[in-house]
Amino acid sequence: MKQNEVHIGINYPEYFEDDFEEKFLADVTVPNLSIKVHKVPPTVYASLEWAIPGLLAIYILKPYFESFLAEAGRDHFLVLKKWLKERVSQSKHLRSSTITGSQSTNKLDKGNTQSKVISVHLQTKNSFQIKLLFDDRLEAKDWEKATENFLDLTIDHYDNYPDDALTSKIKELSQDSRITVYAIIDPASKNWVLLNERMMILRTRNLSTDNSE
Numbered sequence: 001m002k003q004n005e006v007h008i009g010i011n012y013p014e015y016f017e018d019d020f021e022e023k024f025l026a027d028v029t030v031p032n033l034s035i036k037v038h039k040v041p042p043t044v045y046a047s048l049e050w051a052i053p054g055l056l057a058i059y060i061l062k063p064y065f066e067s068f069l070a071e072a073g074r075d076h077f078l079v080l081k082k083w084l085k086e087r088v089s090q091s092k093h094l095r096s097s098t099i100t101g102s103q104s105t106n107k108l109d110k111g112n113t114q115s116k117v118i119s120v121h122l123q124t125k126n127s128f129q130i131k132l133l134f135d136d137r138l139e140a141k142d143w144e145k146a147t148e149n150f151l152d153l154t155i156d157h158y159d160n161y162p163d164d165a166l167t168s169k170i171k172e173l174s175q176d177s178r179i180t181v182y183a184i185i186d187p188a189s190k191n192w193v194l195l196n197e198r199m200m201i202l203r204t205r206n207l208s209t210d211n212s213e
Contacts, residue, residue, distance in 0.1 A: 001032060001063075001067045001068060001071055002063070002067065004034075005034060005063045005067060006034050006035075006036045006061055006063065007033055007034045007035065007060075007061060007063050007064035007067070007068045008028075008033070008034070008035045008036070008058070008059065008060055008061065008064060009035070009036045009037075009038070009057075009058075009059035009061065010024070010025075010035065010036070010037045010038070010056075010057070010058055010059070011037075011038045011040045011056070011057040011059075012024070012037070012038075012039065012040065012055070012056050012057075013039070013040055013041075013042070013055060014039035014040060014041050015042075016039075021037055024087065025037075027079070027082075027083050027086075028079060028080060028083040030072070030076060030079070032068065032071070032072065033068060033072070033076070034063075034068075054091075054115065054116060054117055054118040054119030055094070055116060055117045055118065056087075056091055056117060056118045056119075057118075057119050057120075057121065058084065058087070058118070058119075058120045058121065059121045059122075059123070060080075060084075060120070060121070060122050060123070060154075061123045062123040062124070062125065062127070064080075065125070065154070065155070065158040066125070066158065077151075077155060080151070081147075081148055081151050084120065084147055084151065085144040085147050085148055086144075087118075088118060088120065088134065088140075088143045088144060088147050089140040089141075089143055089144050091115070091117045091118035091134075092115075092117075092134075092139075092140040092143060093140075094117045094118075112204050112207075113135050113136055113137050113207065114133040114134065114135055114136065114184065115133070115134045115135070115136050118134060119131055119132065119133060119134075120132040120147070120150075122150070122154055124154075124157060124166065124167070124170070125157060125158055125161045125167075126161070126162070126167065126170075126177060127177040128170055128174075128177045128179075128181055129177075129180045129181065130170075130180075130181045130182075130183055130194075131180055131181070131182050131183065132146075132147070132150060132183045132192075133182060133183065133184050133185075134146075134185065135184065135185050135187060137187055138185060138187060138190070142185065142190055143185075145190065146185045146190065146191075146192060149191075149192065150183065150192055153165060153166050153192075154166065169194045170194065172194075173194060173195070173196040173199075174196055179196060179197070180197070181194055181195070181196065182194070182195045182196070182197070182199075182200050183195075184200075184203075
């Protein structure tokens with residue numbers, strides 16, 4: 001493992017209780033696992049709601065899969081999966097509001113059904129950033145199952161790249177790794193759907209139109 005590399009990043013609001021970090025990281029920390037935690041002040045965004053990091057943002061970075069697991073073994077992946085499912089499920093019961101600039105009130109989209117409380121960000125072997133979004137219309141158990149499924153998809157990606165399902169799906173959306181790929185849970189099938197920014201805009205616009213009727 002390279003010195004000073006970060007495996008997991010976590011952002012959470014600075015106004016959370018003092019023992020939040022200790023409780024949040026319970027059951028996942030082990031020797032040599034590097035977790036970088038940032039306390040974030042209230043921020044004014046000029047972005048579309050689903051593009052804003054969640055109140056709680058968890059980043060599982062490339063070195064976790066390529067470096068840490070290579071040395072620590074796959075047992076910790078099971079630990080990570082259980083921990084992440086629990087944290088995602090717990091966040092279902094939290095609520096958040098979005099702060100926007102005075103010129104950005106139109107960014108609050110009535111078609112956005114994705115949670116503003118939590119987002120999970122994964123880094124692929126070929127350096128794409130995938131943001132997992134969690135639909136508020138679904139149950140906590142749906143969020144848990146979807147989280148487990150995407151982590152399994154990601155480990156398969158690292159094992160079998162470039163001949164894996166995740167790489168194939170991303171290729172259909174973009175060739176530019178600077179572009180964020182968004183993953184949403186289809187409410188009907190409960191399966192993940194990958195979208196680029198244009199597709200996300202069209203989707204929320206359609207939902208917004210449906211809600212106004």
